[in-house]
Amino acid sequence: MKEIYFIVQNLKAGSTLLRAYQIRDELLKYNKQQIIVIDINIISQLKNKENSILIWIGPIGHKYINTLSKTNINILDIVDKYLYNKLEVEESLNNNIYQNVIVNNNYMKIYFQKNTRFDGKIYVIYHHWDPRLSLTSTEIKDKLVFGYMGSIKSLLHTDNFLYYDILIKQYNIIFFDTELGIDVTQNVINNNLNYPIKYNADNIPKILWYNCDINIRDPSSDISKFKTTAKIATAVALGHNIITTLDEAVMDILPLDYPFILENSDYTTVNNMFLLVTKDYYTDKILWNKGLAILKKIKNILDIKTIINNYINLLNM
Numbered sequence: 156m157k158e159i160y161f162i163v164q165n166l167k168a169g170s171t172l173l174r175a176y177q178i179r180d181e182l183l184k185y186n187k188q189q190i191i192v193i194d195i196n197i198i199s200q201l202k203n204k205e206n207s208i209l210i211w212i213g214p215i216g217h218k219y220i221n222t223l224s225k226t227n228i229n230i231l232d233i234v235d236k237y238l239y240n241k242l243e244v245e246e247s248l249n250n251n252i253y254q255n256v257i258v259n260n261n262y263m264k265i266y267f268q269k270n271t272r273f274d275g276k277i278y279v280i281y282h283h284w285d286p287r288l289s290l291t292s293t294e295i296k297d298k299l300v301f302g303y304m305g306s307i308k309s310l311l312h313t314d315n316f317l318y319y320d321i322l323i324k325q326y327n328i329i330f331f332d333t334e335l336g337i338d339v340t341q342n343v344i345n346n347n348l349n350y351p352i353k354y355n356a357d358n359i360p361k362i363l364w365y366n367c368d369i370n371i372r373d374p375s376s377d378i379s380k381f382k383t384t385a386k387i388a389t390a391v392a393l394g395h396n397i398i399t400t401l402d403e404a405v406m407d408i409l410p411l412d413y414p415f416i417l418e419n420s421d422y423t424t425v426n427n428m429f430l431l432v433t434k435d436y437y438t439d440k441i442l443w444n445k446g447l448a449i450l451k452k453i454k455n456i457l458d459i460k461t462i463i464n465n466y467i468n469l470l471n472m
Contacts, residue, residue, distance in 0.1 A: 157228075158207045159190040159470070164215050166194050167354035169306075169333060170234050173285060174212050181463045182470075195219070208470060211253070214243045220252045230469070232257040234282075237381050238313070248273040255469060259383045262403035266380075278469050281408065282383035283459040284392035287359040293393060294362050299436040300327050301398075301429070302365030304389055307332040307339050311348050314378055317371045317420055319343065326429055329365045333358050367432060368397040370405070373420045384408060384457060391454040396446040398428050408456060413449050414442040 159182070161175035171192065179190045193200065198219050201209070205224040209216070213236040220229050231253040237244050247253060248271040256277045258264050264277045303316055307330050310316055322328060323343055332339045336358030342348060370386035372379040384404045390397035399405055400417045409416070414435075417428055435442040455461055 158188065158204065159210065160201060160204070160207060161190070161192045161210045161212060162195055162198065162201075162215065163192060163212045164195055165354070166192070167356065169354075169358070170212055170236075172356070173283070174232055174234055175210075177283075177286065177459060178463070178466060181459050182466060185463070185467060198223075214240045214247060217243055217247045217252060228255070229253045230255045230257065232280075233259070233263070235259070235381070235383050235385075237263075238377055245271055251275065257469070259381065260402075260404040260407050262380055278465065279407075280465045280469075281404065281457055281462060282385045282388055283462040284388035284454070284457050285359060286459055288389065288392035291360055291393060292362055293364075293366050293395065295364055295366050299367060299433055300329060300365040301367045301369055302329040302331065302363065302395075303369045304331045304333055305386070306334050307343065308334070308348050308350065308352060314372060314376065315382075316369060317373065318422055318425060320346065321422070322425070322429065325426075326433075328369070329363075331360060331363070336360070363393065366395050367436075368393070368395050370397055370399040370402070371417065371420060371425055372400050372402060374400050374402070379403065387450075387453070388457045391450045391457060394447070394451075396432070396443060396450065398425075398432060408453055410449060414446050 161179060163171040163175050165171060175192045179192060182190055195215055201223055205226045208228045208230065210230045210232055212232050213234055214231065216229060216231065229252065233244065233256065248267060251274050254275045256275060257280050258277055261279055264279050267273055267277055305315065310319060329338060330340045330343045334352050334354055336355035342350060368386065368390040379400060379402045382402055382404060387397065387405055387409060396415055398415045400420050415428060415432060417424055
């Protein structure tokens with residue numbers, strides 16, 4: 156049985172925890188072969204490895220694969236790194252240094268099939284919800300509070316939450332930074348996002364004080380086209396509703412009758428959705444309950460116990 160290595164840029168990064176350590180631990184429930192997570196800085200330890208499976212978390216393999224045995228199978232897990240490393244990803248695919256690629260949605264699969272010379276197989280594997288979220292409780296009753304969980308500092312360079320600086324002045328919105336593992340709402344209110352990042356392994360809150368997540372991107376943007384299902388996955392894990400634009404990954408898994416999908420991302424539409432959610436929540440909750448029922452069905456689809464079957468199929472191939 157082949158040895159499996161997850162190769163990562165930073166052992167403490169969130170992508171390492173979710174796409175390397177958590178996937179490894181789930182795979183070990185099915186097969187007891189050697190599965191190791193390794194930092195790119197000690198890649199030389201793999202120089203004598205042959206007939207192994209190397210899963211590269213992010214486009215970090217292009218400098219190293221040709222220095223390793225050609226008997227290995229190289230798999231690129233793009234995660235959400237294509238947005239920031241387009242040239243490296245496309246060059247690697249055009250040169251076919253990887254045999255397989257994991258992408259975030261069906262749009263990405265078709266995009267790379269049409270726009271690169273990649274000869275290998277492309278697998279769509281959705282981003283699972285973090286199993287640690289099953290221990291997080293939402294301590295809020297009969298009150299609507301909006302929330303955004305993720306890399307808050309990324310809002311400085313990536314439009315993952317359009318109009319956040321305006322909406323926070325109009326609505327009760329909590330911001331939780333999953334890199335630091337703390338509530339940074341006051342930083343957002345004070346427009347102080349230029350704080351240092353120190354990755355915290357204990358980055359998932361035990362208690363949350365909001366019950367409606369937010370995912371607002373320009374549907375025509377690359378961000379919307381190439382991002383993962385992470386925001387939807389977080390909402391379903393927490394039992395929350397979510398206001399969301401129809402990202403490509405969202406479109407793959409969320410039925411169009413979900414009541415809080417934004418038709419577009421202009422400010423008027425966004426603000427009207429916040430008003431709609433608020434009115435519905437504080438009246439009959441018809442839309443609110445419909446949304447929760449829909450997301451409850453999706454929870455199993457994005458459970459790591461379901462997602463792992465895609466990895467098993469990939470590794471068997």
